[in-house]
Amino acid sequence: MTRHVIAAVDELPPGTRKFLDIDGRPIAIFNIKGEFFGLLNRCPHQGAALCEGPLIGLAQSSDPGEIEYTKLGEIIRCPWHGWEFDIRTGQSYCDPKRFRARAYPVNVEPGTAVVKGPYVAETIAVSVESDYVVVDL
Amino acid sequence: MNVQFRPESSASVSIKTAIADCDIHPARATNDELFPFMAKRWHSHLDTYGKQAYHGMMEGPPYPKAQPNASRRDAWPPEGGPQGSSLSFMQKQLLDPYSVALGVLNPLNSGQGLRNQDMAGAICSAINDWQIEKWTSKDRRLKGSIVVANEDGVAAAAEIRKRAGDPNFVQVLLLSRNVEPLGQRRYWPVYEAAQEIGLPVGVHAFGFGGNPLTPSGWPSFYIEEMVGHAQCQQTVLASLVLEGVFERFPKLKMVMIEAGFGWAPSLGWRLDKSFERLHSEVPYLKRKPSEYIRDHIWWTTQPMEDPERRDHLFQTIEWIGWDKLLFATDYPHWDFDEPSRVLPPGVSEANREAFYLGNAKKLYGIA
Numbered sequence: 001m002t003r004h005v006i007a008a009v010d011e012l013p014p015g016t017r018k019f020l021d022i023d024g025r026p027i028a029i030f031n032i033k034g035e036f037f038g039l040l041n042r043c044p045h046q047g048a049a050l051c052e053g054p055l056i057g058l059a060q061s062s063d064p065g066e067i068e069y070t071k072l073g074e075i076i077r078c079p080w081h082g083w084e085f086d087i088r089t090g091q092s093y094c095d096p097k098r099f100r101a102r103a104y105p106v107n108v109e110p111g112t113a114v115v116k117g118p119y120v121a122e123t124i125a126v127s128v129e130s131d132y133v134v135v136d137l
Numbered sequence: 138m139n140v141q142f143r144p145e146s147s148a149s150v151s152i153k154t155a156i157a158d159c160d161i162h163p164a165r166a167t168n169d170e171l172f173p174f175m176a177k178r179w180h181s182h183l184d185t186y187g188k189q190a191y192h193g194m195m196e197g198p199p200y201p202k203a204q205p206n207a208s209r210r211d212a213w214p215p216e217g218g219p220q221g222s223s224l225s226f227m228q229k230q231l232l233d234p235y236s237v238a239l240g241v242l243n244p245l246n247s248g249q250g251l252r253n254q255d256m257a258g259a260i261c262s263a264i265n266d267w268q269i270e271k272w273t274s275k276d277r278r279l280k281g282s283i284v285v286a287n288e289d290g291v292a293a294a295a296e297i298r299k300r301a302g303d304p305n306f307v308q309v310l311l312l313s314r315n316v317e318p319l320g321q322r323r324y325w326p327v328y329e330a331a332q333e334i335g336l337p338v339g340v341h342a343f344g345f346g347g348n349p350l351t352p353s354g355w356p357s358f359y360i361e362e363m364v365g366h367a368q369c370q371q372t373v374l375a376s377l378v379l380e381g382v383f384e385r386f387p388k389l390k391m392v393m394i395e396a397g398f399g400w401a402p403s404l405g406w407r408l409d410k411s412f413e414r415l416h417s418e419v420p421y422l423k424r425k426p427s428e429y430i431r432d433h434i435w436w437t438t439q440p441m442e443d444p445e446r447r448d449h450l451f452q453t454i455e456w457i458g459w460d461k462l463l464f465a466t467d468y469p470h471w472d473f474d475e476p477s478r479v480l481p482p483g484v485s486e487a488n489r490e491a492f493y494l495g496n497a498k499k500l501y502g503i504a
Binding site for chain 1: 203204209210211471472473474475477478479
């Protein structure tokens with residue numbers, strides 16, 4: 001497993017996402033309310049670029065006419081067929097038993113740790129004063 | 138470099154074997170694109186009076202769509218304009234990566250279903266010229282569909298005959314929702330002309346005929362519209378068979394576009410059973426209804442049914458015939474079928490080839 005430095009934390013404010021190609025794999029990193037999550041940018045259903053879809057919430061209902069809208073900004077909706085996945089876990093809400101989006105662990109590391117560590121950070125200049133978004137792959 | 142910004146292409150796979158895509162929706166970047174192909178009087182007529190459809194809700198489709206313009210969110214052309222309006226982007230996103238050897242254009246939002254029949258004819262004819270100018274003459278893989286003022290059979294037939302022998306067109310296009318069921322006599326001039334010039338007639342789901350989508354009225358949700366297209370197409374098909382269209386026009390070939398096909402066997406069974414008892418009502422039919430369906434009807438695959446057991450799908454296709462299915466993506470629409478993932482395993486090589494390309498080449502007369 002290699003750790004990759006993706007961006008300085010300041011570059012990825014809450015509600016934004018960044019698309020990357022890491023060792024040939026299309027990945028997207030999301031900042032959801034200050035927490036970072038990574039997903040494979042490929043829908044497990046028919047292969048669309050999943051992470052280019054809109055960020056929505058989850059409509060749930062206990063009874064007809066009663067609709068609760070939760071997890072606002074935490075659900076990614078596929079740009080083709082509208083399949084919904086939880087960004088935190090990769091769980092599908094359309095067909096959870098058969099399909100799951102591949103999730104990658106993302107962490108925030110201080111510059112001091114990143115500079116010392118065996119990380120891959122070819123596109124960003126790392127300085128010890130900043131915090132960095134790091135993904136394990 | 139192992140870390141970079143957003144990759145260029147969103148197509149994650151490419152396909153090397155040539156395929157046909159029998160349902161592609163080209164769009165206009167702006168309505169002005171049609172003006173060079175319409176007499177000046179129609180420019181000002183449209184500005185002054187607008188379009189009157191048989192339907193209400195003219196400013197948009199009767200139901201909201203799952204994605205903007207009912208289209209894939211990655212299909213906005215980089216140069217602007219709506220999804221499906223850029224040839225170069227269509228080539229990059231669909232025709233090249235999926236090795237589309239034949240792409241059949243089905244323009245929606247044309248002049249079909251307008252109450253002013255002269256305007257309907259003028260817009261449809263302009264759309265046909267526009268297909269040549271903007272699409273088929275620029276990329277030989279693409280072939281057009283002749284759109285016609287469907288409620289005016291005489292004018293429609295004249296437009297069809299005007300295009301006779303033009304290699305830019307491979308079918309005549311109708312929509313499923315019309316003022317009356319499509320087997321009725323007002324539509325026969327379309328079938329007569331299509332048979333005469335040797336092109337199949339496609340019937341694409343949708344339309345603005347003024348009737349609710351279902352026989353029980355207007356449903357509430359888009360999901361009901363999605364499945365309602367199958368019910369609507371069943372009405373169309375029963376009407377075509379029972380009015381005697383295929384007796385009257387024995388060489389006519391028709392394509393049911395974008396309404397599924399899983400319902401076809403049960404419709405055939407029910408028609409045959411009733412026909413045994415009610416033959417005297419429609420005595421001009423010489424064969425069982427299901428035989429007309431199996432001989433005269435082709436089916437595009439998007440949306441393809443996805444039953445839990447794949448043998449159910451194969452049994453359905455066996456009833457229809459592996460020689461009658463035409464692969465379609467429905468690009469750029471959101472319910473796009475990705476060609477490499479749509480057919481489950483377990484299909485013979487010969488049937489796969491027919492499904493993806495051979496049937497379409499034969500039907501549309503492409504060498």
